[in-house]
Amino acid sequence: MEKWDEHLTSEQRKAASHKGSHARLLAGPGTGKTLTMTRRILWLTTTQGVSPSQILALTFTRAAASELRRNLRYNLEGTGIDLPRVSTLHSFALRQILRNASLTKLPQPLRIADDYEERQIIIEELSDLIGENVRKTQNLLNELSSDWQKLTADTPDWERRFPNPQFLGAWEEHREVYGYTLRAELVYQLKRALEEQGESLDLEGPPKYVLIDEYQDLNPCDLSVIRSLADLNSEIYSAGDDDQSIYSFRFANPDGIRRFTDDYTPSADLKLEICQRCPKEILNYGLFVARQDPRRIDKPIEPKDKAEQGEVHVLRFPNQIKEAEGVAILCHWLIKSQNILPEEILILLRTDRNNQFSDPIREALTKKSIPVGAVSNPLEPLNHEQAREMLCLMRLTVQRADNLAWRTILSLGNSGIGKKAFSELYELSRKNGIIFSETLQQVKESPNLLSEMGIEFLKR
Known part of the structure; x- marks a missing residue:
């Protein structure tokens, strides 16, 4: 374990130990933002007596x-201090919605559609x-997702003005x-719950100290959730x-961090100004690009001090082959x-439509x-038929009435459906006002509910 202020620069130490108000930490590339946030949490828990449950x-x-x-x-090991809650905003939203399921208008039990289900079931059937x-x-x-993120969905007569x-x-x-x-609506649903329920909402903790990384990438809906937590x-x-x-x-709004000290008062304006990572020329070139805004x-x-000079070269080619x-x-x-090893070279692509x-x-x-390797989606194997079938069976073991799992598993293989x-x-589900899995049970008990073609599939 390291002490909270060990190996910190004076500006990092000042930022990590800020006390008494909201704060904005402006931290350029390589200035130690993640280190400072880590040490701030250590400072709160080891010197200020703050319970991890409040962070x-x-x-x-x-x-x-x-x-x-x-x-x-790593830093809390051996101290007897529990790990504070660390999560993405989407994960935090999901946990709070699960804790307050009865206060939301979402279908219960809460079931988040994954990418495969969204593409292969939801979009396909909505198209029909x-x-x-x-x-x-x-x-x-x-468009629906963007309206949640931009809070357009909160405007009067939004439904009437939606494109379709x-x-x-x-x-x-x-x-x-x-x-x-x-998944795209989780943060928006938490935002609505916070506004409608306020203090009656059972927030985990509740958090007394909220630290947000990459604040410049929050969209209007995200920013609204943070505002509600402050309230x-x-x-x-x-x-x-x-x-x-x-x-x-995803409608990230850098104005959120730009106007932070006006939106949250009183608040401190903290800065990290020494880049620990970039050579001089690379840093200068990055600043040249940033100053275009x-x-x-x-x-x-x-x-x-003693940073290398570094090199930046801009190469232009007539097409992607060249x-x-x-x-x-x-x-x-x-x-x-x-004498650079192949694994020490990283090639970044901003977009790669159709490879x-x-x-x-x-x-x-x-x-x-x-030798070359591509970083791909770690969940990609779950999109293959056998893996998807196993995942559906696991989900049905936990929740027998998992409608999307039933719908998926019936469409896999040579089912003839x-x-x-x-x-x-x-x-049948729509007319009877019941969920898909209940309809399957009814058809199992009374096959004549389906047409001749439907009964044929049931036999299979």
């Missing part, structure tokens, strides 16, 4: 939550219900039949950098001439006998 640390990604949790576990193609339905679902009101009706009906909640007497400690707001696709917070950032060849040549030079960028790069590297039969089962 909530929110991160933007699961990977960041795992890293912060690992750092805290509203007579649109899959792409159009996906766009409408994205028929879609909204079909979705609400469909979610009742299958009893699911979309319930949580002290907010926001950490981030408006120069590093990269999640505009006229609304950014002007903040000093300097490389540490770019791939150039990347391969550069990697080959680094490996053969500079039109990654495939040429992979092929170009292979031609030069450079097509859209017609599923449509009949859906209509």
Whole structure:
């Protein structure tokens, strides 16, 4: 275990031990933001006597939550102090909704549809219900998600002004039949519960100290949840950098961190200004790019003493094939001439629609006998038929009335069940006001509820 202030710079020590108000920690790249947040939690628990149950640390990604949790576990080992709660905002929202299930209007028991179910069941069936193609339905679902994130869904007559009101009706009906909640709405549902229930909501903790990492990437709905926590007497400690707001696709709002000291009063304005990681030229180039935004917070950032000079080169290519060849040549030079190991080289792609960028790069590297591996979705194996079937069986073991699991498992393999039969089962559920699994039970007991075609599938 290290002491909370061990190996900290003076600015990190000041930021970690702030006391008495909300605070904004502006921390540029490589300045030690995660370290400072970790040490702040140690300072609260080891010197201020704050119970870990009163601390909530929110991160933007699961990977960041795992890293912060690992750092805290290492530093708290042997102290007898429990690990504070560290989670993403979505995970926190899910836990609070589960604790307050009776106060929400969501289908019960709470069941979050995963990516496979959203694409293969929800979007497919909604497309049939509203007579649109899959792409159009996906766009409408994205529109619904964006309205939650931007809080457009809170505006008067929102439903009437939605691009396709028929879609909204079909979705609400469909979610009742299958009893699911979309992951995209979790934070919005917590936001509504906080506004409607206030202090009567049974919040875990409740948290007295809330630390938020990457505050610049919160969208309006996320920011509203944090505001509600502050109104319930949580002290907010926001950490981030408006120069590093990269999640505009989910409506990240860097103005949230820019106006923090105006929105939360009183609040301290803390800064980390010494970059521990970047050579001078790389840092300067990053600042050149950041300064193109006229609304950014002007903040000093300097490389540490004895930092290397560094190099930045901008290479331009006429197309992705030439770019791939150039990347391969550069990697080959680094490996053969500079003694860099292949696993020490990282190639980042901003977008990769239909693999039109990654495939040429992979092929170009292979031609030069450079080993290459791609980082893929760790949940990808669950999208294969056998793994999906096993997952459904596990879910049904826990919850016999898991409608999405029943719907999925009946569609796998050579079941012979097509859209017609599923449509009949859906209509029976809708007309009778019951969930999908209950309809399956009724049909099992009374097969004549289905048409001749439906009965044939039941026999199979």
